[in-house]
Amino acid sequence: MLAGYTTVITGAGSGMGAAAAQRFAREEARVVVSDIDEAAAVAVAREIDPSGARAIGVRCDVARAADCAHLVAEAEAFFGTPIDVFMANAGVSFAGDFLDASPETLQRIVDVNVTGSIFSAQAALRSLVRSPRASLVFTSSISGVTGRAKRSVYNASKHALGGLVKALALEFGPAGVRVNAIAPGATDTPFLRAHLAKVNPDIDKAVAGIVGVMPLGHLISPEDFADAAVFLVSSASRSITGHTLVLDGGATAGRM
DSSP states (O other): OOTTOEEEESSOSSHHHHHHHHHHHHTTOEEEEEESSHHHHHHHHHHHOTTSSSEEEEEOOTTSHHHHHHHHHHHHHHHSSOOSEEEEOOOOOOOSOGGGOOHHHHHHHIIIIIIHHHHHHHHHHHHHTTOTTOEEEEEOOGGGTSOOTTOHHHHHHHHHHHHHHHHHHHHHGGGTOEEEEEEEOSBOSHHHHHHHHHHOSOHHHHHHHHHTTOTTOSOBOHHHHHHHHHHHHSGGGTTOOSEEEEESTTGGGTTO
């Protein structure tokens, strides 16, 4: 489905981003795997293709505009063409009492999730506008389509992506670029389990509590996310732009 596509994914050193990179490669796309952890990005790229012909790892701190520009330049040099797909997946989370959050913590959330998404998009779009099948996809969250107690600033950062998606879809649609987002619910990643362990040593019980409010009765898997990503960047969704695809097992339908 993605044969010949040139793709870049940030935050792809583990979890959902890594799953998307691996799935893109199985769909015959070439992939630049990016992460703030360079070793993790390189490891995922080598797992995809040890020869380095179809995948490379590049370090990028999306909160730095220069890093985002460098990432796109490295991708164009690797592909020898403009990029077709950019997934702005990198992000940081926060859970806790709003009044107890330090200024440094709050600033980091905004720097990565909001400013980092903007820097990523700005760098990516300079290349995407030269592709005949361009897609820019952001990773949002169900926190970007609903409110959650003790997630206030994270909620705000992900709600900001909804507006960015719509505005960029309008601005760059005439240039042939589609702009969308995926909003996953609780996803079974090492990050989620590590987070749960901080508040409940019984991981299985904590997971069961989350599953209990999901109508489909299971956590989202990284592979579910990768499937949604393939759909949104492929020709199967050629008429979809300005949209946030909620991937939550029905959690936001009312029961959560």
